Amino acid sequence: MSTSHVLVSLAGAIALLLWGIHMVHSGVLRAFGANLRHVLGVGLKTRARAFAAGLGVTAILQSSTATAMMATSFAAGGMVELAPALAVMLGANVGTTLITQVLSFDIAMVFPVLLVAGVFAFRNGRLSRTRDLGRVAIGLGLMLLALHLLVATIEPLEQLPGLRAVLAALTGEPLIALLLAAVLTWAAHSSVATILLVMSLAGAQMLTPTAVMAMVLGANLGSAINPLLAGGHGGAARLRLPLGNLANRLLGCALLLPLLGPLAEWLGRIDPDPTRLAVNFHTGFNLLLAAVFILPLPWIARLLQRLLPDAPVVDDPARARHLDPADIDTPAVALANATREILRMTEVLETMLRGSREVFRTADRRRVAEIRRMDDTLDGLYAQVHRYLAAIGHDGMDEEDGRRLTELLAFAVNLEHAGDIVEKNLMELAAKRIKQHMVLPGEATAEIDEMHRRLIEHLQLAVTVLMTGDGDAARRLVVEKDRFRNLERAASGRLIGRARSGRAEGVEEAGLRLDVARDLKRIEAHLAAAAYPLLEASGELRPSRLAT
Structure with a gap:
């Protein structure tokens, strides 16, 4: 198989993965969108409940960006305080790791069942919610199929020393690997897709353990960029939450990047499987950030409010108040x-x-x-x-x-x-x-x-x-x-x-x-x-x- 053929196949598998994620996301929003927003709103009372709500909603939506946008609207509208909203993001970041944990196991035979059940529900369901859940099942099946195709496409790459050399050059420096993964995640609007790609490359021995962990850090960093860009047009109130989320990701990456070598060796002793290394480090990184930042969130919230004060409010009756x-x-x-x-x-x-x-x-x-x-x-x-x-x-x-x-x-x-x-x-x-x-x-x-x-x-x-x-x-x-x-x-x-x-x-x-x-x-x-x-x-x- 030629290098160009491999790259095209790889791009197709990634596109199928992104489309599967989109179908799951849109299907869940159709079926439970208002309820999920209510759950998130009820959860934004204490830091612990907010963390749990963010984790649960993101695990269902498979998108921390969607959760971030909801939490940002609550915080910017003054309906909740900033500290619980930041706790939602800590939970959302952990929630993104759950799907990668599930997909890291060998469940390839599940995708035909999900696709058949999903198509049947989508075509024959009398209730709109039944059809929406069928859409979710189709999306999950496509995600598993895409992962299967990724693995099948990447396996022959071991026989292409030129491509291996290019990949090694791109990921040879941990900082470069981190930035590359961050850009990929920002472009794809999905850390799940980037983690699964890294997981597939690690399983084919195309990446070193240090490069795997650096790219996992980059995926986490890149997923915090889109909510920040989306909030850039809403004033200081809409910037605080995504900026706080990006700041804790940046701090976490800065602290762990110099320690990737010893950490890779230690995690390798726990589980030598390179595929598991990617998902375990992904989960561990987000759990560590949650444990470190959950307590000082009120102080962080006050700091963000001081750095980004509210602009003087001009009472313009022609300005919409509810069109979030x-x-x-x-x-x-x-x-x-x-x-x-x-x-x-x-x-x-x-x-x-x-x-x-x-x-x-x-x-x-x-x-x-x-x-x-x-x-x-x-x-x-x-x-x-x-x-x-x-x-x-x-x-x-x-x-x-x-x-x-x-x-x-x-x-x-x-x-x-x-x-x-x-x-x-x-x-x-x-x-x-x-x-x-x-x-x-x-x-x-x-x-x-x-x-x-x-x-x-x-x-x-x-x-x-x-x-x-x-x-x-x-x-x-x-x-x-x-x-x-x-x-x-x-x-x-x-x-x-x-x-x-x-x-x-x-x-x-x-x-x-x-x-x-x-x-x-x-x-x-x-x-x-x-x-x-x-x-x-x-x-x-x-x-x-x-x-x-």
């Missing part, structure tokens, strides 16, 4: 975040409608300007919600999640359009009335006031429909839309009657009432749209108003 990027890969949690932000949008729109109701009773120019500025807040929130919903990974989304995403996006669009009507139309009419010193009769003011009151009530109904799927509220929204249509017709009739009478007085007032009624009816139509998906699903909505 760490939850993008967990659709159920990300959709809940988006729902909370959309509720903020409804609060802004309700404030705008209440203000509009007020300015048609008074002549406050400043209030008109304030309401127009509120539309900028609504537009800013909508843009952030739209980007967030678009970024949610469809790979981890089931049919119900997809339907919910569509509903949320449509509702957010309608809220944004309703805000535009208030800002561009109603406030223009209010400003015109104030500028021209137009005094509306009591009847007209009472009618506009009542329409605003109903619209605010209907906005709350629309929120109820969105949150609970209340069929009665949905039907009431559609009925009220027809009532607004009748109010518009009545206002139009008044205007026509005044114009035909030939009297100029009252025509302008009637025109204003008609314009307000039309704009409020348009807002009502946007709110009523929240009821359509529910009524269509129950068969209560006709596809067309045309007579058949």
